[in-house]
Amino acid sequence: MNALRQFYLEIPVVTRAYTTVCVLTTLAVHLDLVSPLQLYFNPTLIVRKFQIWRLATTFLYFGTIGISFFFNMVFTYRYCRMLEDGSFRGRSSDFVMMFIFGGVLMTFFGIFVNLLFLGQAFTLMLVYVWSRRNPLVPMNFFGVLNFQAPYLPWVLLCCSMILGNTVWVDVIGMGVGHIYYVLEDVYPTLSNGYRLIKTPYFLKRLFNEHIERNFQAAAEDRPGGFPWGGEGQPLLPEDIAADGQNESQRIQRRLLLPRRNSKTRKLLNVLLFKTTTMTTMLCTLRHFCLVLGVIRRIVLRERRAIVSQSWCRACVYVIYWFVF
Numbered sequence: 001m002n003a004l005r006q007f008y009l010e011i012p013v014v015t016r017a018y019t020t021v022c023v024l025t026t027l028a029v030h031l032d033l034v035s036p037l038q039l040y041f042n043p044t045l046i047v048r049k050f051q052i053w054r055l056a057t058t059f060l061y062f063g064t065i066g067i068s069f070f071f072n073m074v075f076t077y078r079y080c081r082m083l084e085d086g087s088f089r090g091r092s093s094d095f096v097m098m099f100i101f102g103g104v105l106m107t108f109f110g111i112f113v114n115l116l117f118l119g120q121a122f123t124l125m126l127v128y129v130w131s132r133r134n135p136l137v138p139m140n141f142f143g144v145l146n147f148q149a150p151y152l153p154w155v156l157l158c159c160s161m162i163l164g165n166t167v168w169v170d171v172i173g174m175g176v177g178h179i180y181y182v183l184e185d186v187y188p189t190l191s192n193g194y195r196l197i198k199t200p201y202f203l204k205r206l207f208n209e210h211i212e213r214n215f216q217a218a219a220e221d222r223p224g225g226f227p228w229g230g231e232g233q234p235l236l237p238e239d240i241a242a243d244g245q246n247e248s249q250r251i252q253r254r255l256l257l258p259r260r261n262s263k264t265r266k267l268l269n270v271l272l273f274k275t276t277t278m279t280t281m282l283c284t285l286r287h288f289c290l291v292l293g294v295i296r297r298i299v300l301r302e303r304r305a306i307v308s309q310s311w312c313r314a315c316v317y318v319i320y321w322f323v324f
Contacts, residue, residue: 012084013207014095019077022119025060026069036061040116041107055107062119072123079126087133093203098129098180101197105176113168124173125180128153132181153177 008016028034041058045051062072088095102125106118115121130149131137137149147155157170180197187193 012081012092014092014099015077015080015084018080018099019073022060022062022076023073025057026062026065029061030065041110041118043111055103058107058110058116058118059103059122060119061117063117072120075127076119076123079123079130083126083130083133086130091209092207093199093209096203096207097197097199098184101180102176105179106172109172109176113172115166115168115172118169118172121169121173121176124153124156124170125177127156128174128177129181132177133185 011019025034025039029036029039039054039057039061041054042051046054062069084092084095088098102122103118106121106125110118131152132150134149139147139149139152139155141147141155145155153170153174157167157174160167160170183196188195
């Protein structure tokens with residue numbers, strides 16, 4: 001029992017809180033303490049009857065207890081913890097801000113696609129962000145398919161299509177994850193880029209992260225700044241000569257180094273990077289629209305011939321997207 005308690009307390013705070021609330025919500029529904037009708041996402045009830053809790057409970061319920069619930073919880077716990085222990089280590093407030101950003105966007109998109117519960121989409125957003133931040137991690141799918149981490153969300157999307165589940169959950173999760181990845185990891189690295197998603201001060205204060213880490217103490221407060229009464233050990237003439245010789249060698253190397261960072265080369269690199277980025281974004285947007293168009297035909301048309309033809313076209317477009 002103590003080992004289980006210690007394992008639970010070692011889980012990062014945000015991952016521990018989110019997975020615990022998800023499990024408790026599903027258990028409450030299983031024990032008939034709460035009805036799923038009180039938890040699902042309904043904009044009409046939220047606006048007209050002020051049932052604000054539905055904005056949160058739509059991300060907490062993963063269906064009845066079974067194999068699907070088990071896999072969803074494993075995925076949520078695994079990738080949520082790897083994110084918090086990895087790229088968000090020491091930045092729990094930024095991790096919570098990612099939760100809020102993703103939840104707001106998914107709620108907005110959920111209005112148009114009529115989704116009742118968004119927990120699976122939220123899990124896929126976590127998987128997408130982790131996969132893009134760890135592109136070199138090898139993955140194995142049931143011992144059959146080997147691939148790199150960035151392809152994991154697409155493999156899960158194909159599995160949902162094969163099993164006949166609604167694909168809008170996966171599409172929304174991947175779309176929101178990609179938007180967060182671009183705004184947080186891509187755009188700030190550009191020449192004129194900056195962070196658009198800023199964590200509020202009260203979240204940093206809540207996790208005790210509001211203290212400035214780059215604080216420089218005053219000279220009199222730094223270690224070794226107090227005159228203890230001794231005058232120190234005098235330098236020998238050999239040490240002074242050696243220091244002067246080393247300094248002259250450093251100056252000579254600095255003068256002989258070529259000027260690598262010229263303004264013309266910087267300008268050319270910026271132009272090349274922007275051109276490549278715009279071309280890649282346009283190609284990705286075009287392929288994404290093609291895949292969405294095929295998925296829409298699959299959802300709207302019911303004849304088998306059209307569905308099978310659309311399936312083939314969807315697979316071709318997805319493979320083409322992977323390669324190019």
